[in-house]
Amino acid sequence: MKNLVFAAFVLAVLSVACSKKESAGFSTEQDVKLHYDTTAIDSFSTGAISVDIARKIKMSSPQYQDSVKQAKKLLEEEKKLKIELEKENKKKTEDEKKKTDADKKQKTQEIPTAETKTE
Numbered sequence: 001m002k003n004l005v006f007a008a009f010v011l012a013v014l015s016v017a018c019s020k021k022e023s024a025g026f027s028t029e030q031d032v033k034l035h036y037d038t039t040a041i042d043s044f045s046t047g048a049i050s051v052d053i054a055r056k057i058k059m060s061s062p063q064y065q066d067s068v069k070q071a072k073k074l075l076e077e078e079k080k081l082k083i084e085l086e087k088e089n090k091k092k093t094e095d096e097k098k099k100t101d102a103d104k105k106q107k108t109q110e111i112p113t114a115e116t117k118t119e
Contacts, residue, residue: 058064
């Protein structure tokens, strides 16, 4: 009887231990993106080029060079416009200062004449 209980216990332990278990939060098939440094599908094929070399080829193309020149021209034009605006703003502020100074001088000149009239 003891042997029968022991055998049943061992059989139950083995059946639980050998059963397939699924993990709760892990998936066996995960999406993995590989990052290659070549543009062709097979890096050993005849048309495969390095990404760095492809970038150099693109940078040496006439279209790219033209776009770089246009960008430089735009930046220079923007700088010129900013400089002109700053000059105009300085002139405006100087004119305003001159006007306020002239108004103050006029007021100071009018005040003594007004005092003499009242006396």
